[in-house]
Amino acid sequence: MNSKIMALIKAHQRIFIYRHVNPDPDAIGSQAGLARMLRISFPKKQIFAVGSPSSSLAWISTEMSLKKLPTPEDLVIVVDCANLARIDGPMPVKPTIKIDHHPNLDPYAQINWVQDGTSSCAELIYELYQTYRSELSLDLKTASSLYAGIIGDTVGFSTADTTSQTFMTAAALRQLGVDVARLSQQVTAIDTRTSQLYGFVMSNVAVNAHGLGCLVISQNVLKSFGLNWGEEDPVVSLPGKLEDVKMWLMFIESPDNRYRVHLRSKSIPVDGLARQFAGGGHPLASGTYVNDLQEVEAIIQAADKLLNAQSSDVSA
Template identity: 40%
Template sequence: MTIYTEILEKIKAYDTIIIHRHQRPDPDAIGSQCGLRELLRHNFPNKRIKATGFDEPTLTWLADMDDVADADYQGALVIVTDTANRPRVDDDRYNDGDFLIKIDHHPNDDVYGDLYHVDTNASSASEIITDFALETGLALNDQAARLLYAGIVGDTGRFLYPATTSKTLELAAKLRQYDFDFSAMARQMDSFSFKIAKLQGYVFDNLEVDENGAARVVLTRELLDKFQVTDAESSAIVGTPGKIDVVESWAIFVEQPDGNYRVRLRSKSTVINGIAKNHDGGGHPLASGANSYSLEENEQIYQEIKNLLAQKK
């Protein structure tokens, strides 16, 4: 019995299924979570299928969350998509169901769930859900295809990142056969507000870059307030330093309301998730997140990036 068959058998065994994903969602988090919701609703119309979590305002154009009561977890199957670590699961009731399944594509450093499927070769959790549907014979519909396609596009950087494989493109092509406005989706994902454009200008003007291509920029609360940008909205500029040819790896330090820093780490080819793990974080080899609890730790993280690139050179 394959892992996909095991997952499908569990889905068939439960009347209520509640799907979670990670906090501060991106298109793949929403795409995999709600794409799975639409897939299961389409194939099992008599089951109750719900998605829970914070309705991120910048992503409500993709999908909305459901109202999920505590009582809904009684005897329910819970599935968590696109979430490597338990502390990052949005809505801590994920443990309140009868059975827990983890479906993810990040390194499996935090093994959880009664059943789990982690494929680090997949570009995205949405790719895994698409593969699951096709391999098990579940019927896709337009809405599920739209969400899963958005998730794949989001996590591959519009098919630019190294995680994009021939299988990724094959599955995306199959999703593209369904009826949804992919051009409108592409425009939506590629557009940003005027305030984000101004923030990008600030990043270009204030980015610090060393001789080996290590770069950083700090976004303070004062600065975010000045540009009227939320923490979630600031994620729109995470790829901005990488557009500069001399930049190889970079860190964006985003000050939080409590004075700590959320650290977004990115790299073109040098593996940087080890640095993230050293600082209360983790993620993909070239795209990770960490946490910093002082200005001194900010300096330490940037120095580690600089040292890594100096050693490589």
Template identity: 35%
Template sequence: MKERIIEAVESYDKIILHRHVRPDPDALGSQAGLALMLKNHYPQKQVYMVGEEEKSLRFISKMDEISDETFQDALIIICDTANVERISDERYTNGDKIIKIDHHPNEDPYGDIIWVDSRASSVCEMIYELYETWKDLKGMQLTDEAARCLYAGIVGDTGRFRYPNTTEKTFRYVSELIKYQFSPIELYEKMDVKSLQDARLEGYILTNFQILEYGVGVINLPNKLLEHYGVTANDASKLVNTFANVEGLKAWVFFVEEPDNLIRVRLRSKGPIINKVAQKFNGGGHPLAAGASVDNWEQTKGVVAELIEACRCY
């Protein structure tokens, strides 16, 4: 599959890279890391990155602004996006061929070339693996900036190498990435920074979250509350691990209301399988980290009930 991806890249003069909406470090790191590799190795090709900007993660990479016409006859590479509903920038459908590179369960096998490895800690880990094959076949070189982006994504999706998706392969790749000229300390500092508003909302969460039966944690963050603290729904969602270390907690859910009243469901677990819960509510994800959405606060009760049942059966 990796060789098919390389062959496809070499056959196109124009390549546009996408990732999921509301990006995290792995989405941006894999998108930018691969783009930088391609720009360096194929300077004659047009390589672009698209998607909405995430202010707090601009230190990883910024996006390009391109016209609709640019998508014509382009190769589209979509990183870290499990299903088509989550692809940022719907113009991807105007491209000529689509490559999916992802590490979520392949519930939505879109694309002409699909490389999915749910065992990988991150898509950034997969991009480094792709680089190793590319290096052997075509002499691909990894730049310092590309290495920085891939490192950031791996750090983000492994929770500083603390999550169970961290493997021997993860550490081996990181040991190679760390040899390049960038500052991991600076990356950590930028990933850890939070606004005063975020810090105060974090205090509210710690004061008001509930632990229900079977170790289920719950916090509701309605839109009016977010407005009071001056934070966005996206900002609030990033605080999903605020009470993760509380004793007795098995799984937890953040309900975050968007301005349009859709309620985003952020699920996390220390063992019980939760992506099956997410799938029942228009979502999906990893076994221990998943997301979904519901239309109103009444429906959140159903999510909590399913989460309690998952923890009871664990």
């Protein structure tokens, strides 16, 4: 698979790199890392990172825009995006290459390099470099972007997908001079506005007898703390810190009054539940969107049923 990807990279003069909407550190880190690696490896090529800028992740990269779009003659690579519908930005041509680590339920590209179970897409970008290190160059800035993606998606090397290979990749990036302390601090850093939302989450999350935690964060709540939609991501993991929570759902009201749904679990897979509601993701961290509070309630009921059934199987 890597050989086909590398052949296409070398064959195209213009390369466009996309990622998913509502980006996280892995989406930005993978995109920025791949784009910079290709720019310094092939200085005569034109490399474009496509997507809406993310103010909260500007410390990783601001090199992205929606101004230039690909033509059928260009190479289109999409990183860290499981579903075609979640690609950020207009795409007038079919994606050529998909590089991802989510379950490959939507193989939307001509070439789909997907390694489900890998810690992060950033780890795959490093694997591409390692395979073709005689042709690809990796500088400190690129390494820092990839490291940010890895620690973001592994939540500081704490997820089940963190493998010995993940640590080996991180160690190799550290040897290139990555400031691991600074990046770890930036991934977890919050401002005063977000700290107030922390308190709201921990004070208002409702936990039922089965260990299901649920919380709806409305537009009014976000505005009361001076937060824009999308800036609440740092609080999504908080309910999992409660020892009696086994699974949790967080519903964030969007400006158009829909709800972005974060599904999280400590051990019971929730990606199947997300797919029931037109979403997807990792087994223990998935997401989707619903239109109203009636659908919010439907997901809560389905999650509680799943959790209750799994708990009964364990105790039987």
